[in-house]
Structures are given as C-alpha cells and as structure tokens.
Amino acid sequence: xxxxxxxxxxxxxxxxxxxxxxxxxxxxxxxxxxxxxxxxxxxxxxxxxxxxxxxxxxxxxxxxxxxxxxxxxxxxxxxxxxxxxxxxxxxxxxxxxxxxxxxxxxxxxxxxxxxxxxxxxxxxxxxxxxxxxxxxxxxxxxxxxxxxxxxxxxxxxxxxxxxxxxxxxxxxxxxxxxxxxxxxxxxxxxxxxxxxxxxxxxxxxxxxxxxxxxxxxxxxxxxxxxxxxxxxxxxxxxxxxxxxxxxxxxxxxxxxxxxxxxxxxxxxxxxxxxxxxxxxxxxxxxxxxxxxxxxxxxxxxxxxxxxxxxxxxxxxxxxxxxxxxxxxxxxxxxxxxxxxxxxxxxxxxxxxxxxxxxxxxxxxxxxxxxxxxxxxxxxxxxxxxxxxxxxxxxxxxxxxxxxxxxxxxxxxxxxxxxxxxxxxxxxxxxxxxxx
Amino acid sequence: xxxxxxxxxxxxxxxxxxxxxxxxxxxxxxxxxxxxxxxxxxxxxxxxxxxxxxxxxxxxxxxxxxxxxxxxxxxxxxxxxxxxxxxxxxxxxxxxxxxxxxxxxxxxxxxxxxxxxxxxxx
Numbered sequence: 001x002x003x004x005x006x007x008x009x010x011x012x013x014x015x016x017x018x019x020x021x022x023x024x025x026x027x028x029x030x031x032x033x034x035x036x037x038x039x040x041x042x043x044x045x046x047x048x049x050x051x052x053x054x055x056x057x058x059x060x061x062x063x064x065x066x067x068x069x070x071x072x073x074x075x076x077x078x079x080x081x082x083x084x085x086x087x088x089x090x091x092x093x094x095x096x097x098x099x100x101x102x103x104x105x106x107x108x109x110x111x112x113x114x115x116x117x118x119x120x121x122x123x124x125x126x127x128x129x130x131x132x133x134x135x136x137x138x139x140x141x142x143x144x145x146x147x148x149x150x151x152x153x154x155x156x157x158x159x160x161x162x163x164x165x166x167x168x169x170x171x172x173x174x175x176x177x178x179x180x181x182x183x184x185x186x187x188x189x190x191x192x193x194x195x196x197x198x199x200x201x202x203x204x205x206x207x208x209x210x211x212x213x214x215x216x217x218x219x220x221x222x223x224x225x226x227x228x229x230x231x232x233x234x235x236x237x238x239x240x241x242x243x244x245x246x247x248x249x250x251x252x253x254x255x256x257x258x259x260x261x262x263x264x265x266x267x268x269x270x271x272x273x274x275x276x277x278x279x280x281x282x283x284x285x286x287x288x289x290x291x292x293x294x295x296x297x298x299x300x301x302x303x304x305x306x307x308x309x310x311x312x313x314x315x316x317x318x319x320x321x322x323x324x325x326x327x328x329x330x331x332x333x334x335x336x337x338x339x340x341x342x343x344x345x346x347x348x349x350x351x352x353x354x355x356x357x358x359x360x361x362x363x364x365x366x367x368x369x370x371x372x373x374x375x376x377x378x379x380x381x382x383x384x385x386x387x388x389x390x391x392x393x394x395x396x397x398x399x400x401x402x403x404x405x406x407x408x409x410x411x412x413x414x415x416x417x418x419x420x421x422x423x424x425x426x427x428x429x430x431x432x433x434x435x
Numbered sequence: 436x437x438x439x440x441x442x443x444x445x446x447x448x449x450x451x452x453x454x455x456x457x458x459x460x461x462x463x464x465x466x467x468x469x470x471x472x473x474x475x476x477x478x479x480x481x482x483x484x485x486x487x488x489x490x491x492x493x494x495x496x497x498x499x500x501x502x503x504x505x506x507x508x509x510x511x512x513x514x515x516x517x518x519x520x521x522x523x524x525x526x527x528x529x530x531x532x533x534x535x536x537x538x539x540x541x542x543x544x545x546x547x548x549x550x551x552x553x554x555x556x557x
Contacts, residue, residue, distance in 0.1 A: 141490060144519045145446045148541040152452035155544045167455065174448040 007051070009100045012040035014058045029053040042100035073099050077106055080113035139189055146182040150175060207246030211254060212324060214242060220304045220325055225258045227266050232259055265291040265301050274302070281396070284372065285354065295374045296392040303394055310396040313344055317389035327395045329367040330359075333413040340424040341410045344393035347373035351389060358398065358407040362419040368398045368407060437463040438483040438555050443473050443499065444517065445491050453486065456544045457551060470494035474502035477509045483555050486547075489518045489525055497528055504533045513554040517542075 015025055026036040029050060038044040046054070055062050074095055081090040091098075099106045153175045157168065215222075224234040232255050239251040265287070274282050284298040291298065296314065303312035303325055311327025324332045332338065343355040355373040360366055375391035411417025414427045440462050444450040447468070454464045465480065467473055470491040477485055485503065489496040496516060503509045513535040518526055526537060535554055538547055 141519055144540050145449065149446060149448040149452060151541040152449060152456070152544055156452060156455060170451070171455075174451060178448055 007046060007100075008040045008042040008044075009103065010060075011046075011054055011058065014060055015040070018058065020058075025054070025057055028057045042097055073103075073106060073110070076110045076113075080109055083113055083117065139185060143182060143185045143189065146178045146185060149178045150182065153178070207244050207250050208322065210242055210244055210247035211250045214238065214247075214251065215254075215304075215325075219306065220308070221306045222255070222258060223267075223306075225255065226262045232256070261293060261297050261301055264293050265298065267305060270301055270305055274305075281370075284374070284394070294376045296376045296390050299372070299374065299392045299394050310394050312392060312394055313338070313342070314390065314392045315344060315348065317348070319345060319348065327369065327397060329397060330361060330369055330395050331412045333416075337426075338413055339411045339417065340414075340426065341408055341422075342393060343371045343373040343408075344391050347375040347393070348389060348391040349375075351375040351377045359395070359410045360407045362409050362411045362417055369395045370398050371395045437461055439463045439465070439480060440484045440486060440551065441465050441467065441473070441477060441480070441482040442486045443467045443470060443491065443496070444486070444488045445469060446488075452544070453547060456548055460548060460552075462551070468492075470496060470499040473499045474506065474509065477503055477512060478506055481508075482512060484551060485512055485514045486551070487514055487516050489516055489529065497525060497532060500529060500532045500534055515547075515550055515554060 015022065022036055022040070023033040026033040029036070030053070031039075031050065035044065039046050039050075052062065054060075077095050077099060078092065081088055081092060081095075084090065153171050156163070157171055157175070163171070222235055224230040225232060235255060236252075239248055239255065242248045242251055269291070270287075273287050277283070282302060284295050284302060287293075288295045288298040293301075299312060300314070300323075302308065303310045309327060311330050311332070312323065312325045313321055313332055314323040315321045319337065321332065321338065326332050338344075343357045343359075347353070347355045352375070355371075357371050357373075359369045359371050361369070371393055373391060373393040375389055378388045378390065379385055380388060409419050409422075411419055411422075414422075414425050415429060417425075418429055419425075440457055442450055442453055442457075442464055444453065444466070445468050450466050450468070454466060457464045465476075465482070467476065470487075471493045473485075473487075473494070476482075485499075487496045487499055491499070500514055500516065503512060503514060510533075514533075515536050515538055516529055516534045517538050517540060518529075519540050529537070536550055538550060
C-alpha cells in the first residue's frame with residue numbers, strides 16, 4: 001500500500017479530532033504508545049497491517065491515509081526548491097518528512113515561493129513598461145542630455161586658468177538654461193511616476209493624453225462650439241496653452257470637427273433625443289441617419305454631452321486607441337493594447353454592424369456595463385484608394401445585479417487583468433489570476 | 436596642420452562644450468546638428484575622427500555610422516559614438532556596424548579628450 005510520511009500527521013490529526021488518547025489507540029491496535037507517537041510524528045513508517053488497524057480504530061477510510069492529499073504539497077515544495085536553484089542545499093530526499101513534521105513551515109515556504117514568483121512577474125512587467133514607454137524613454141534621454149551638458153560645461157568653468165570673458169558668459173548662460181531644463185524635466189518625471197494628473201500639464205504626457213486631460217478638465221464638453229456659442233476662437237487660447245506641439249495640432253483638429261458635428265446635431269436636439277429615448281437608451285444609428293452624421297460622430301456627441309456618465313473609446317483600423325473617455329469603474333489602458341474581449345474589436349471586423357453586449361469588469365469592485373460598438377468605413381482617396389476604419393464603443397453603467405444574464409467578463413488589458421482561464425489572454429497578468 | 440574632427444550632436448550646449456574642449460586642445464572641429472548628409476560631409480572633408488550622437492533627429496547615428504562604413508573612402512575613419520545607458524540594443528547594432536568606441540553620457544571632459552587622442556593616435 002503506498003504511504004507517505006504525511007500518513008502519521010493525518011493519523012494524529014484524526015485521533016485528536018476524535019478526542020482519543022494516544023495510549024488508548026496504541027492499546028487497541030497492539031503497539032506501544034511510544035511507537036505510535038513515533039509514527040504520528042512521521043519518524044517511523046507504518047506497516048500495512050497496522051495502518052489498516054489504525055484506520056479501523058479511527059474510523060477512517062484507508063484511501064484517506066494514502067498519499068494523495070499531500071501529493072500536491074510535496075510537489076509544491078519540490079517546485080519551491082527547484083526555484084531556489086541547485087545550490088540551495090535542501091534535503092530533497094527528506095521532503096516528505098519535512099512536510100509531515102512541519103506543515104506550517106512547509107506552507108509558509110510555498111507561499112513565499114509563490115509570492116517571489118509573483119513579484120518577479122511584476123518586475124518584468126514594470127521593466128517592460130519602462131523599456132517600451134516611448135514618452136518615458138524620451139524624457140529620460142532629455143534629462144540625461146541636460147546632465148551631460150551641465151557636467152561638461154561645469155567642468156570647463158571649474159578648471160583653473162583663464163577663459164575668455166565671452167566664453168565664460170556663454171557657458172554660464174548654457175549652464176543656467178540646462179539647470180532650468182533639468183529642474184522642469186525632473187519635476188515632470190516625478191509627477192509622471194507618481195501618476196499625478198499634473199503630468200500632462202508639465203509636458204511629459206503623450207499629445208493624445210494631453211488633449212484628453214484638457215477635455216477632462218473642461219468636463220468633456222465645450223459649450224463655446226455649440227451653435228450660438230462664443231465660437232472656436234473662444235477656445236483657441238486654451239489650445240495654444242497646451243504644452244506639446246502635437247497636442248495643439250490634435251486639439252485644433254478636435255475643435256474643427258466638434259464645430260461641424262455640433263452644427264449637424266445641436267445639443268438641444270441631442271438632449272431631446274435622449275429624453276425621448278426608450279429605456280434601452282438613445283439609438284445612435286437612427287440619430288445619425290436623421291442628422292446626416294456618421295454613427296461614430298453621434299456616439300461622440302452622446303458621450304461628450306454635459307454630465308454624460310457614458311465612457312467612449314475610439315480606435316483606428318489597427319486597433320490603436322485614438323480617444324479615451326473613461327466611464328467610472330471602467331478603466332481604459334494608458335499604454336498598449338486593451339482587453340481583446342471589448343466589443344469595439346468585434347465591431348472593427350464587422351463595419352456597419354452594431355455590436356451590443358453586457359460587460360462585467362473583472363476583479364474587486366466588479367461592475368456591470370452595457371456597451372455599444374460600431375465601425376465606420378471611409379474612403380478618403382475615393383475608388384482605388386485606401387480604406388480607413390474608425391470604430392467606437394460607448395460604455396455606460398447598468399444598475400442592479402452585477403452577475404446573471406449574458407455578460408462578458410472583461411478587463412482593462414491582459415497585464416493587469418486577473419481573469420482566470422481567459423481564452424483571449426495574450427500575456428500573463430502581474431496581478432495573479434483569480435481562482 | 437590640425438586634425439579635423441566632425442562632431443554630430445543635436446544638443447547645442449553639449450556640442451558647444453565639446454567643441455571648446457577640443458579646440459583648446461588644438462583640434463579643428465566642425466559641427467552638425469543632425470545626421471542628414473553627415474556621411475557625405477565626411478567623404479568630402481576627409482575628417483580624422485567623427486564624434487557621433489546615437490540619437491539624432493532625421494537620420495539616426497546608427498544610419499550615419501553604417502553609411503560611413505559602407506563607403507570605401509570613409510570606412511576607416513574612427514567613429515566615437517555618444518550613447519545613453521539603457522540603449523543596449525542600439526549599442527550592439529553599432530558594434531556590429533563597426534563603431535570604434537562608445538562614450539556613455541554623462542561623460543567627463545577628460546574622458547572624451549583622452550578617447551579622441553587615442554583614436555587618432557596623437
């Protein structure tokens with residue numbers, strides 16, 4: 001009969017659970033109490049006959065005493081030792097004895113190994129982000145250049161001997177300019193690494209992020225651009241105040257398009273549509289047809305009207321997100337690709353067909369959302385030219401039960417999503433999968 | 436006749452400091468702020484050494500290096516490449532392309548001067 005050193009532990013646990021004295025069990029099975037004590041502490045292997053007798057006295061099925069329940073524990077311990085490397089010096093030939101005699105220590109060792117593995121994954125993920133975040137990389141390079149310049153210039157000024165006055169003045173000016181650049185760069189970097197919302201304002205955010213930060217600050221709605229409003233000139237001053245040139249270009253394009261879309265679908269008309277809408281919400285397809293706008297444009301108008309709770313994500317044909325307005329509880333990734341289960345990607349492959357789905361976010365504070373996704377096709381170069389796709393997804397919270405009904409479990413992106421066994425996972429999560 | 440160094444660096448203050456250090460040491464220094472046309476400039480002027488920043492606008496330092504090495508007229512010109520830490524892959528590519536030496540930012544003036552002297556064997 002296959003047995004393991006853990007058999008003794010299980011015998012002891014069972015006897016104590018029944019409130020039996022060791023001496024009584026020993027007498028009934030025909031062994032001495034001291035011998036049973038050695039067996040219970042996994043210091044003696046128990047014979048098959050004695051095991052059967054003990055199982056009878058303790059009212060346990062024999063199978064429960066065989067190796068099995070402790071098998072995974074031993075496997076985990078062996079894995080922990082393997083992770084520690086060949087030089088760990090662990091006595092692998094005594095692993096059963098260790099697990100049996102010190103089950104608490106064994107469990108702690110396994111937990112520590114799992115924790116270490118999780119932290120390693122997190123470090124890898126952060127390293128990946130540091131390596132591939134182009135804005136962080138560019139900012140660090142900028143600072144390093146400033147430091148190089150400061151060092152070389154300061155060395156020249158600190159050297160003994162005379163430097164022509166005009167050179168000295170020039171180097172002092174350079175030093176001052178570089179120190180200013182360095183101070184601004186380090187502040188922006190700290191703000192960025194702290195996740196401060198001010199990071200965008202200080203010039204380290206991507207142009208798209210800077211545009212979104214500006215719109216978020218304005219409550220995602222620019223009343224100046226509505227028919228009868230103060231006009232685009234009223235916001236161009238704010239646009240000019242954006243830090244990066246890229247953000248200013250994006251913002252000017254945004255303003256020009258918003259003016260056109262507001263003229264075709266004024267806010268008053270839109271609000272009337274929303275007020276009259278069925279419980280399921282306004283119908284962007286019908287509104288688009290009536291207003292002569294694209295469906296994506298109507299979705300943009302709906303998500304960005306004053307006080308709208310809906311979130312909006314827009315992506316191009318490559319799946320790259322070109323606009324993000326998060327809904328409360330529905331996060332969108334700052335870098336990299338989003339959850340492949342978002343309906344927007346299904347819509348991208350089916351232009352002109354609406355994709356409606358209920359979504360439940362994974363993890364703590366899970367919430368239910370309804371999503372409508374749509375993809376428009378454009379041919380800006382006419383027949384024979386390129387075909388462009390633009391997909392949008394409106395996401396709005398659904399009141400009531402989170403679970404139940406047909407709903408897709410979605411995350412933000414694979415790296416920070418803990419959904420276990422996700423069929424769409426493309427990379428391991430740093431969060432540890434949910435059991 | 437002074438040896439002629441071409442310095443290709445887009446950071447004007449770094450370029451100014453290096454130019455000052457080398458000029459004071461007796462080198463003739465020409466500067467360029469980007470890599471476009473740099474290889475052709477080396478071919479025409481027959482510089483004794485090129486100091487090349489890895490990250491340049493328009494045309495990367497790596498592309499400039501490859502162009503210099505691909506031309507029989509300039510293939511033997513020593514190239515000192517300025518890099519930042521964390522550019523491991525680019526450094527490997529530069530090594531494959533035949534860079535003569537790397538200098539990691541931030542560098543000291545003495546280091547760059549010593550490297551220039553060694554590479555031109557003065």
